[in-house]
Amino acid sequence: MTDATVLTDRFDRALLYATHVHGGQVRKGTPIPYIAHLLAVAATVLEYDGSEDMAIAALLHDAVEDQGGEPRLSDIRNRFGDRVADIVRSCSDTVVNSSAGQQKEDWHTRKTRYVEHLNLIDQETLLVSLSDKIHNARSILRDLRKPEIGKSVWDRFKNSRKDTLWYYRELAKSFQKRLKDQSAKMQLADELSEIVDVLERT
Ligand SMILES: [Mn+2]
Numbered sequence: 001m002t003d004a005t006v007l008t009d010r011f012d013r014a015l016l017y018a019t020h021v022h023g024g025q026v027r028k029g030t031p032i033p034y035i036a037h038l039l040a041v042a043a044t045v046l047e048y049d050g051s052e053d054m055a056i057a058a059l060l061h062d063a064v065e066d067q068g069g070e071p072r073l074s075d076i077r078n079r080f081g082d083r084v085a086d087i088v089r090s091c092s093d094t095v096v097n098s099s100a101g102q103q104k105e106d107w108h109t110r111k112t113r114y115v116e117h118l119n120l121i122d123q124e125t126l127l128v129s130l131s132d133k134i135h136n137a138r139s140i141l142r143d144l145r146k147p148e149i150g151k152s153v154w155d156r157f158k159n160s161r162k163d164t165l166w167y168y169r170e171l172a173k174s175f176q177k178r179l180k181d182q183s184a185k186m187q188l189a190d191e192l193s194e195i196v197d198v199l200e201r202t
Contacts, residue, residue, distance in 0.1 A: 141198060
């Protein structure tokens, strides 16, 4: 057994920070408070032996993209340090893409770039990103199976069902490729792939 991950008051502060930053925000097309997603991502990171920095980054992974851009990233860097800020940055596809310059590119180009960027990031950052994507995929599956939602779940996305599934399939393949030598985390990458299989059939 590996040593337990010790969570300190930094984790508590990050949780409070996340609840403030995302206060009032809900999951797209649902009444679910946004913090539910952040807690789920942090829980998965901890379940797969993530460190405190990784769990903090999980709580804050959408803070830059959804709530404040580069000034928010600087604030996170000041409060929680370079490691947390770097992981958060890597998980934000608009930030990943803004380094490419120019105005915001089209959806397909941005998502392709994000998938390619997974080849360049370290294993810890990869686990935070995978935990995010797997929770999003599970949430889609859960709502697809709710009689009152069903196939209308796809209307939440700016893009078609086909495009959304294309993106999740590319993500799953990329995570599987990067994590193939890490048995525990590979299981999580395989799980994402299995959820995409089910989504494709539903
Ligand atoms: Mn997220």
